[in-house]
Amino acid sequence: MSIAPSSSTGGWRARLSEMFPFDWELLRIAGAEPIPHHLKRWWFALGGTVMYLFVIQVVTGIALTFYYVPTPEEAYASVGTITTGVRFGWFIRSLHHWGSHFMIVAAILHMLRVYFTGAYRHPRQLNWMIGACLLVVTMLFGFTGYSLVYEQLSYWGATVAANIAEAMPLIGPTAATFLRGGLEVGSNTLTRFYVLHIGLLPTVALVLIGLHILLIRLHGVTELEDEGQPVPEEKRFFRFWPDHATTELIVGFVLMYLLTIMALIWPAGLGPAADPTHTPEHIKPEWYFYFNYRLLKIVSLKVSVVATLVAGLAFFGWPFIDGWLIKRKWGRELPLIIGVLAFIGFLVLTVWESMT
Amino acid sequence: MADDETAVGEPGAASESPLTRRSWLGIAAFWGGLAVGYGTLAWQYLAFLLPARTKPRTRLLFAGSLSDYPVGGAREVHDLEGNEVLIRRTEDNLKAFSSRCPHLGCRVHWEYEQGSREFFCPCHGGVFDADGNPLAGPPAQGNQHMEEVKLVIDEASQTVYLEVRDVPHQERA
Numbered sequence: 443m444s445i446a447p448s449s450s451t452g453g454w455r456a457r458l459s460e461m462f463p464f465d466w467e468l469l470r471i472a473g474a475e476p477i478p479h480h481l482k483r484w485w486f487a488l489g490g491t492v493m494y495l496f497v498i499q500v501v502t503g504i505a506l507t508f509y510y511v512p513t514p515e516e517a518y519a520s521v522g523t524i525t526t527g528v529r530f531g532w533f534i535r536s537l538h539h540w541g542s543h544f545m546i547v548a549a550i551l552h553m554l555r556v557y558f559t560g561a562y563r564h565p566r567q568l569n570w571m572i573g574a575c576l577l578v579v580t581m582l583f584g585f586t587g588y589s590l591v592y593e594q595l596s597y598w599g600a601t602v603a604a605n606i607a608e609a610m611p612l613i614g615p616t617a618a619t620f621l622r623g624g625l626e627v628g629s630n631t632l633t634r635f636y637v638l639h640i641g642l643l644p645t646v647a648l649v650l651i652g653l654h655i656l657l658i659r660l661h662g663v664t665e666l667e668d669e670g671q672p673v674p675e676e677k678r679f680f681r682f683w684p685d686h687a688t689t690e691l692i693v694g695f696v697l698m699y700l701l702t703i704m705a706l707i708w709p710a711g712l713g714p715a716a717d718p719t720h721t722p723e724h725i726k727p728e729w730y731f732y733f734n735y736r737l738l739k740i741v742s743l744k745v746s747v748v749a750t751l752v753a754g755l756a757f758f759g760w761p762f763i764d765g766w767l768i769k770r771k772w773g774r775e776l777p778l779i780i781g782v783l784a785f786i787g788f789l790v791l792t793v794w795e796s797m798t
Numbered sequence: 799m800a801d802d803e804t805a806v807g808e809p810g811a812a813s814e815s816p817l818t819r820r821s822w823l824g825i826a827a828f829w830g831g832l833a834v835g836y837g838t839l840a841w842q843y844l845a846f847l848l849p850a851r852t853k854p855r856t857r858l859l860f861a862g863s864l865s866d867y868p869v870g871g872a873r874e875v876h877d878l879e880g881n882e883v884l885i886r887r888t889e890d891n892l893k894a895f896s897s898r899c900p901h902l903g904c905r906v907h908w909e910y911e912q913g914s915r916e917f918f919c920p921c922h923g924g925v926f927d928a929d930g931n932p933l934a935g936p937p938a939q940g941n942q943h944m945e946e947v948k949l950v951i952d953e954a955s956q957t958v959y960l961e962v963r964d965v966p967h968q969e970r971a
Contacts, residue, residue: 505846529850530842695832
């Protein structure tokens, strides 16, 4: 009973590569991807920033699930235990808390950069649309995440959100019942939000991020249009590995540093526990929903829901609207003006809400 | 793609530049800083996942009066987590044992009624005598004794107290 000895005469490296027959040359070629020179500046590395923050959220989130209990009776207490009872619990939770805020800020900044450099134009329309979905997924992460804490903000935020969903045309009532898992916010809602937050949304996000990066690699990073002197080829590009990877590494470390400072100065707190019988006098969602919250206060529910849906659809399909505008000879200025106005509108609603 | 590659040079070209002491220090500080920073975070992360091994707080639990324990008999009481504790009285002393079998943690039974006056573990057939000493089965092979639980007897009032692990109200059985 013996097996014929391997014919390999090489050392352990050769034997390993026989066991794992992968052409490492491919990795070297992928690593040598030319990166346009403007990516040396950190504000062009914002997409990678969101990605890094996503990894932080996954790592800290997995740790939090070790102690979190997704039932209405125990959710709030378990978050309390994490914050005050478990070693470094306050820190891990604060990193997760601030990571979510940073992630939304970075995603918005990344989107603004892509918009105002026109990087969404043909042939990159599809990647803009994937990015738009990722922004929505990120905000859903935020929403389901703060609902899990099961403090007053969580409970009433979930209630209001389900009722907003109910006001959607056609699918409203079904969507609201699906979200709540019934007619009222309760234990079914919490389980659903938990599964969305730690299962479904991460999976969707991973697939979308994969497609997003794949498309970037297939198209190559957009080169900025330079109106000055033509630049020689070797000055226009640098290598992904190790040059750009080092930039990302440094950006990641600075982020970790900032998150730690935020966690130290403003650790994630805990508001009053959810009370289904009493809505607190002052209640607001997280800042990234302020624009919608303010809109709800100034127009009727139907109008605000329809307006949000229309704006969301326009945002999603923007590359095509933009292409149509350019074809109509409305020039390249109009998309810029629309972009500035839309962002100012978002800012005004957000700041307005934060001041009241 | 291939053209671009030649344009940006071969990987490893950067490392061909001679390493001066200054650049060595820079590289060491860079990677050392990263390692220390992320190492600290990794330590905190692992500490978070691993619950602290602090000695649990105990409290005394009323376990009846001495007259509740007939000589030669045993009684089952429950600690605050709902686990059985077996209290057995001989002519000269009172002993309490955790019902947790020292072999692999199943619950042992006191078989007084059956007349054997032994503790029996149904999982792997462990048998212990009235003092918790192993008689047969895997505990006897491994010389594993039943764990004793501390008893406090108040002579004045003739009452028995059990020292058990304290748990918050909502976790009590």
